[in-house]
Amino acid sequence: MCQNMTVQVEFKGEKTVQIAESQTLLEASLAAGIPHYHACGGKGECTTCRVLVLQGAEQLSEINSCERMVREVRKLPDNVRLACQTNVKGEGVQVHRLIKDDTDRYIFLNGAPEDGSEAIGKRRKMALFFIDIRNFTPFMEANLPFDVIHIMRRIITLFRNAIEHYGGKIIDTAGDGVYAVFGLDTNIKMATESAVFAGIKILEDVKIFNNTYMRAYFNHFFEVGIGVHVGQVIYGNVGIGLNNSLSVMGFPVNVAARLQAATKELNNSFVISEAAYGMLRNPPYSVRTAKINLKGVSNAFEVMLIGKPYEYAAAAAKVE
Structure with missing residues (x-):
């Protein structure tokens, strides 16, 4: 991706946002006015910002050490990424925010089963x-x-x-x-x-x-x-x-x-x-x-x- 070049990412059911190479999914969604939960402040120390990747997984950045540590603890499935730790390299990415309101927050934080692979879909x-x-x-x-x-x-x-x-x-x-x-x-x-x-x-x-x-x-x-x-x-x-x-x-x-x-x-x-x-x-x-x-x-x-x-x-x- 060229410097300062932006691409579009679709947040399914919400809006399509512009994201620069230097931005994370979380930063781009917040800049676009999406009320994206990030309890730890976007430091990769929780999973409240996680998204389900529907399309374009190959256009996302590699999982870094911070995200890997969280994934191991929560046993997140392959198609779920932390928005605060994920950058976008190209077009065609579609994601679905998993925690959208207080009810979602309760379900995913308090009621999530141990097997994360079946919790999302x-x-x-x-x-x-x-x-x-x-x-x-x-x-x-x-x-x-x-x-x-x-x-x-x-x-x-x-x-x-x-x-x-x-x-x-x-x-x-x-x-x-x-x-x-x-x-x-x-x-x-x-x-x-x-x-x-x-x-x-x-x-x-x-x-x-x-x-x-x-x-x-x-x-x-x-x-x-x-x-x-x-x-x-x-x-x-x-x-x-x-x-x-x-x-x-x-x-x-x-x-x-x-x-x-x-x-x-x-x-x-x-x-x-x-x-x-x-x-x-x-x-x-x-x-x-x-x-x-x-x-x-x-x-x-x-x-x-x-x-x-x-x-x-x-x-x-x-x-x-």
């Missing part, structure tokens, strides 16, 4: 897995509340065992459904295969559970709907409530949830996107294709049906 390609229990409402209506809770625990445990066996992680449970992800520690192809293996195992385990327990003791059987999609998401520890919880968000998550919901109209227990299916080294031989319209997706979405038609749907058709 990272981009990663993952396999997204949604599963929901079919014909559970009739069971609830016909049985006592404590029996319903008992069976729910049995089924959720069945789900969790299969998901964790193949390296997945449950992100959320809601009602009679579970949302899990695969790929936190593996590449996307391995993650997708693991998600499919987990789904196939659950289908088999539910069948066994029905035959050995549900039909014998409750004169009922369950089926499930599974949706799997892949894509780049953001994951991080949201730190809400009494315990810090991992969150995985992004449009691919919404798609996976909608694929699970589409198992009803497609009358198939396991629906996987074409993108995810293409990741499989040994895809299931029994497969049908379909095109469906998903909310938020302009074109028809191609999916693969790797499960089976629902028994309860066939039974209902006979009754009609």
Whole structure:
């Protein structure tokens, strides 16, 4: 960079500022009127000025000894830099200030988990897995509340065992459904295969559970709907409530949830996107294709049906 030459840095959601070679990110943001926290006075003795680097990391100065010491103590992820210790060498830098008001200050200073790599948020390609229990409402209506809770625990445990066996992680449970992800520690192809293996195992385990327990003791059987999609998401520890919880968000998550919901109209227990299916080294031989319209997706979405038609749907058709 030539002497006295300035470049632009975008503070996402705030403004684009001019920064000279001799200025740090903190100095430039303050000069532009951004209320950038710097509790230690910009001496590299705290982390209140830290920023998440969204673009242009290669245009930033090398980590100096002062910043390195702080990073080691706080275990900051690679895409987070101290604004007071960072200069800019060229165009294309976009950052996001992490502490913006008193609420942010409390969350990041008092509520930050020990694992800094998950506290902020990272981009990663993952396999997204949604599963929901079919014909559970009739069971609830016909049985006592404590029996319903008992069976729910049995089924959720069945789900969790299969998901964790193949390296997945449950992100959320809601009602009679579970949302899990695969790929936190593996590449996307391995993650997708693991998600499919987990789904196939659950289908088999539910069948066994029905035959050995549900039909014998409750004169009922369950089926499930599974949706799997892949894509780049953001994951991080949201730190809400009494315990810090991992969150995985992004449009691919919404798609996976909608694929699970589409198992009803497609009358198939396991629906996987074409993108995810293409990741499989040994895809299931029994497969049908379909095109469906998903909310938020302009074109028809191609999916693969790797499960089976629902028994309860066939039974209902006979009754009609």
